[in-house]
Amino acid sequence: xxxxxxxSDPRSGSQIDFDSFKHxxxxxxxxxxxFFFLAEGLRLREMKGRIHDLDVVGRPxxxxxLSALSAVTTHLGLAATVNSTFNEPYEVAxxxxxxxxxxxxxxxxxxxxxxxAFTGENFRRGGYLAEADRYTRAKEFLQTARELWDSWAxxxxxxxxxxxxxxxxxxxxxxxxxxxxxxxxFDVPRPPQGNPVxxxxxxxxxxxxxxxxxxxxxxxxxxxxxxxxxxxxxxxSRLAKYGRAPEDLKxxxxxxxxxxxxxxxxxxxxxxIRRAQVGPQTAILFLExxxxxxxxxxxxxGPLPDIEPDLSTDxxxxxxxxxxxxxxxxxxxxxxAEEKNLSIRELVIETAAPQTFVGTAASxxxxxxxxxxxxxxxxxxxxxxxxxxxxxxxxxxxxxxxxEKGVFRADYTGPTLRHHLGLKELS
Numbered sequence: 232x233x234x235x236x237x238x239s240d241p242r243s244g245s246q247i248d249f250d251s252f253k254h255x256x257x258x259x260x261x262x263x264x265x266f267f268f269l270a271e272g273l274r275l276r277e278m279k280g281r282i283h284d285l286d287v288v289g290r291p292x293x294x295x296x297l298s299a300l301s302a303v304t305t306h307l308g309l310a311a312t313v314n315s316t317f318n319e320p321y322e323v324a325x326x327x328x329x330x331x332x333x334x335x336x337x338x339x340x341x342x343x344x345x346x347x348a349f350t351g352e353n354f355r356r357g358g359y360l361a362e363a364d365r366y367t368r369a370k371e372f373l374q375t376a377r378e379l380w381d382s383w384a385x386x387x388x389x390x391x392x393x394x395x396x397x398x399x400x401x402x403x404x405x406x407x408x409x410x411x412x413x414x415x416x417f418d419v420p421r422p423p424q425g426n427p428v429x430x431x432x433x434x435x436x437x438x439x440x441x442x443x444x445x446x447x448x449x450x451x452x453x454x455x456x457x458x459x460x461x462x463x464x465x466x467x468s469r470l471a472k473y474g475r476a477p478e479d480l481k482x483x484x485x486x487x488x489x490x491x492x493x494x495x496x497x498x499x500x501x502x503x504i505r506r507a508q509v510g511p512q513t514a515i516l517f518l519e520x521x522x523x524x525x526x527x528x529x530x531x532x533g534p535l536p537d538i539e540p541d542l543s544t545d546x547x548x549x550x551x552x553x554x555x556x557x558x559x560x561x562x563x564x565x566x567x568a569e570e571k572n573l574s575i576r577e578l579v580i581e582t583a584a585p586q587t588f589v590g591t592a593a594s595x596x597x598x599x600x601x602x603x604x605x606x607x608x609x610x611x612x613x614x615x616x617x618x619x620x621x622x623x624x625x626x627x628x629x630x631x632x633x634x635e636k637g638v639f640r641a642d643y644t645g646p647t648l649r650h651h652l653g654l655k656e657l658s
Contacts (some may be wrong), residue, residue, distance in 0.1 A: 235487065252619075253303055260307040262622065263640050263641070263642060264650040266648055267297075268341065268450075269293040270312050270341070273314055278520070293312055298333055306337070312341040313340055316369075323376060325329070325379075325417070328419040331427050332420070335421070336340075342425050355622060358479035367410070380426050381416045385425070402416040402418060404416070424656075428447045428648050429445065430447065447479070448482075449481070449486040456605070482608055484608050486611045487587050490628060497589050498589055505585065514531040514575050531574065535568050539561075595629050
């Protein structure tokens, strides 16, 4: 149930072929973007036991794709989602350090957690981890990975007769904690960035604290101006107690965009895209995820069901945003539908992540600048609705206007992702 990708668009291409990833990444680099970000789950999401045809099925593992992209890009950062619940620190630290070396200091790790036994069924441990413990494990996981990266001193590698020599004692680690009890030698030298850039996407109280204490970037869902300002102030205000400055954490909302030669054309195009993103079947599935009932007999172009949600069941598997506050969401949706006389499909179109920036290239560039200048964001993660050409218009039409304003780089000025983001370089 990926409600962003429009598979029916004739320009929509493969989500598996390397050329698709290459086109997107090289377009992002042409636009002087900070990094290319791949999200990833550890189980195909289901609705009533079936894989829905709007989800991405079969996309290759993120770190493998990014390692390949490191060979066809030169400056673009490469960010992968890697789960801290069903992986181990040594393996993840090794893979990320390797990517940082292969790319010359461009790796980033989006640290995510899994709360559900549904995902855990893919692993021997199953759903062993209580939800309350997911952030404690994630924090210790990240701490342990950093201990592994830091087990090599920055100057540990020296050249002797053309060969690398590792002094005795380099790479030794020992960690004893609640979730991990490991010791040994880490066999990959310290990454060029010291540590890869750390990204985190939690919006809960625990997630905000985790980001404030440990992350370099927080991936935010607050893409409306005033909501963004409130979130920005809240998270930035938490940094001082961890000895961090406001510039040590970058807040990047996920946003979409639709461009047109006129505002009217852009709005018409945006409406077409939303209807393509939320077809009749998708509308019913979104409603079922909130209602917890089989609603397949209802007309998506008709009114909301007169029955109340069944909060004791969960027909949607693997989608965290549908498991909290379902009663409150249902009440809000019903009130909105009554106020605006919306059908099921119209309601889902209005509530399920409408486009962020809709307008001409000039108006969208101005909105982007307003967000950053008024402390609603430090930048953005753009989510295109088609692959592989979804970033083309943004790079060709909007980025040059931001460069003319002097608010976005004209070229890369340093080699590492930390440099692109204006983060402190680690010695």
